[in-house]
Amino acid sequence: MKRPYGGVNADDRRAERRAKLLLAAMKLFADRGFQRTKITELCTEAGVSTRNFYEEFEKKEDVLLVLHDTINATAMHQIRARLSTVEDAGLETRIGVLVGVFVDSVTANPRAPRLVYVEAVGVNAELEAQHQQWVAKWARFIQDEAQRGVDRGEATRRDYRLTAYAMVGAITGLLREWQAHEPPLDTAEVTAEIKAMLLSALTR
Amino acid sequence: MKRPYGGVNADDRRAERRAKLLLAAMKLFADRGFQRTKITELCTEAGVSTRNFYEEFEKKEDVLLVLHDTINATAMHQIRARLSTVEDAGLETRIGVLVGVFVDSVTANPRAPRLVYVEAVGVNAELEAQHQQWVAKWARFIQDEAQRGVDRGEATRRDYRLTAYAMVGAITGLLREWQAHEPPLDTAEVTAEIKAMLLSALTR
DNA sequence: ACATTACGAAAATCACGATTACCACTACTA
DNA sequence: TAGTAGTGGTAATCGTGATTTTCGTAATGT
The missing domain is CATH 1.10.357.10 (Tetracycline Repressor, domain 2)
Known part of the structure; x- marks a missing residue:
């Protein structure tokens, strides 16, 4: 069920991805603008998949x-x-x-x-x-x-x-x-x- | 070519529509928000067709x-x-x-x-x-x-x-x-x- | 009154991007 | 080491709304 993966706990990895998304968002939202930033771009910048995005945020x-x-x-x-x-x-x-x-x-x-x-x-x-x-x-x-x-x-x-x-x-x-x-x-x-x-x- | 229509000069009608669009935009942009206002809605509110919109504005x-x-x-x-x-x-x-x-x-x-x-x-x-x-x-x-x-x-x-x-x-x-x-x-x-x-x- | 041209509404097209579903892969456990 | 669950990326799907085109109607001038 909820076993560790890649040496790291599942929750930790989520937290990691969340942090990366927030970092990337800070950069893109400020530099290109919030509207112009597409979810895809955000995920690319964060080095994370769109699926991960929807695990952490609704929109x-x-x-x-x-x-x-x-x-x-x-x-x-x-x-x-x-x-x-x-x-x-x-x-x-x-x-x-x-x-x-x-x-x-x-x-x-x-x-x-x-x-x-x-x-x-x-x-x-x-x-x-x-x-x-x-x-x-x-x-x-x-x-x-x-x-x-x-x-x-x-x-x-x-x-x-x-x-x-x-x-x-x-x-x-x-x-x-x-x-x-x-x-x-x-x-x-x-x-x-x-x-x-x-x-x-x-x-x- | 450029003959009057509906008793009014063509330019005047355009100006009229432009004014109506601006009025409608003031209302919708402020009440529902700029993003959420669709061009279609704007035109409906103004009583004008989408085509008219593109005659007056690019976006x-x-x-x-x-x-x-x-x-x-x-x-x-x-x-x-x-x-x-x-x-x-x-x-x-x-x-x-x-x-x-x-x-x-x-x-x-x-x-x-x-x-x-x-x-x-x-x-x-x-x-x-x-x-x-x-x-x-x-x-x-x-x-x-x-x-x-x-x-x-x-x-x-x-x-x-x-x-x-x-x-x-x-x-x-x-x-x-x-x-x-x-x-x-x-x-x-x-x-x-x-x-x-x-x-x-x-x-x- | 008729031919012609402007007009406007609505329908068709078109594009883009959000969301989801699938598939291949990896790392666990037994 | 094989089986299995967890994971991640990619590739459809799906919807929405912008833009364009078509077509019927109305107004003009002859």
């Missing part, structure tokens, strides 16, 4: 869904980890860390911004829903920082809901530009701009 | 391209017109007008934001290029206002390139939220938030 959109979620989740984990090391720091420090880690995380793989901010947009309702959820999460994240600032007397006490959404949009827009621009924008400058913008929005 | 993407361009161009024309009536006003006034007219223009048809900020993203290189061009135009527009502010001593003298891009992103993000949110966000609040954000970014 192409699902691959994108996973990638989109992973990129966001990774960034958030990294930020949370780093922020916990400056628990009691002031607004400026924490915002600096937040923005810095976020930009570094998302631009670490230059394909990631293209994938999340361009290719994953307007694909289907499921992806739109996941986008919405992440935007909401990031917005809440920023609002929490604002609240900290308020508690410390470093930020104005007011409703930050729309501000937070706007900031998420600004970051998104800047990173979308970053990946599209030729010559590429300077990451450090982008980081600095976002940080300054956030601080001025939280203390206005 | 579905071209319709979206026109709509995207029109929505942006309309907004920009309206803003320029209104701004020219407050030629010598202060930074706050002009920014207020700019933002107010922009939001009103783009949200006048609730389908427009969805079309421009969701459906038109990641479709093909041509549309990406047009998007880039408009973002650049809007960014330059904001930079020009900033320059005015600097000249009047109402804004800080510095490089506004990235700030302008960030602001365009923030507006885009907020309007994308506006169209996706249930219950819908309040237009006036959105306008106020954008205005405040812009002013704080230009005077920081």
Whole structure:
């Protein structure tokens, strides 16, 4: 029934193929575009058969869904980890860390911004829903920082809901530009701009 | 050869059909999504035959391209017109007008934001290029206002390139939220938030 | 009123790519 | 080492939708 094969456990091999598919998808979706990438091409690039594809995913959109979620989740984990090391720091420090880690995380793989901010947009309702959820999460994240600032007397006490959404949009827009621009924008400058913008929005 | 038909000139009829196609496309692209809209459906909705479609457009993407361009161009024309009536006003006034007219223009048809900020993203290189061009135009527009502010001593003298891009992103993000949110966000609040954000970014 | 030309709807064609089914092969177990 | 189950690739199949063609109809001008 479920015996090992090729020296490796069956589940491990599946996981292996899944990883290869995700890798290949990251590359092709970002470079040629999601629509233009055919399932066949994806499998060829991954060195895997179409049958394997359907063992792991139901449809192409699902691959994108996973990638989109992973990129966001990774960034958030990294930020949370780093922020916990400056628990009691002031607004400026924490915002600096937040923005810095976020930009570094998302631009670490230059394909990631293209994938999340361009290719994953307007694909289907499921992806739109996941986008919405992440935007909401990031917005809440920023609002929490604002609240900290308020508690410390470093930020104005007011409703930050729309501000937070706007900031998420600004970051998104800047990173979308970053990946599209030729010559590429300077990451450090982008980081600095976002940080300054956030601080001025939280203390206005 | 080229004789009038149905009482109307041939060119006029073509223009009529083109308009009907654009109308129908606005509706279907926004409501069902660009991808999911079939050319056949589009023609049915427009009350026009597929043949007519190919007389006016080469492919579905071209319709979206026109709509995207029109929505942006309309907004920009309206803003320029209104701004020219407050030629010598202060930074706050002009920014207020700019933002107010922009939001009103783009949200006048609730389908427009969805079309421009969701459906038109990641479709093909041509549309990406047009998007880039408009973002650049809007960014330059904001930079020009900033320059005015600097000249009047109402804004800080510095490089506004990235700030302008960030602001365009923030507006885009907020309007994308506006169209996706249930219950819908309040237009006036959105306008106020954008205005405040812009002013704080230009005077920081 | 008739011959002629434009027009539009619907049907036929055509292509592409997703999905499935089959077959050959490999690595286990007895 | 033979038998068998698990595996993977390739080769059909199948469906969908874009594009083209045909054909009946309507409008024109003579």
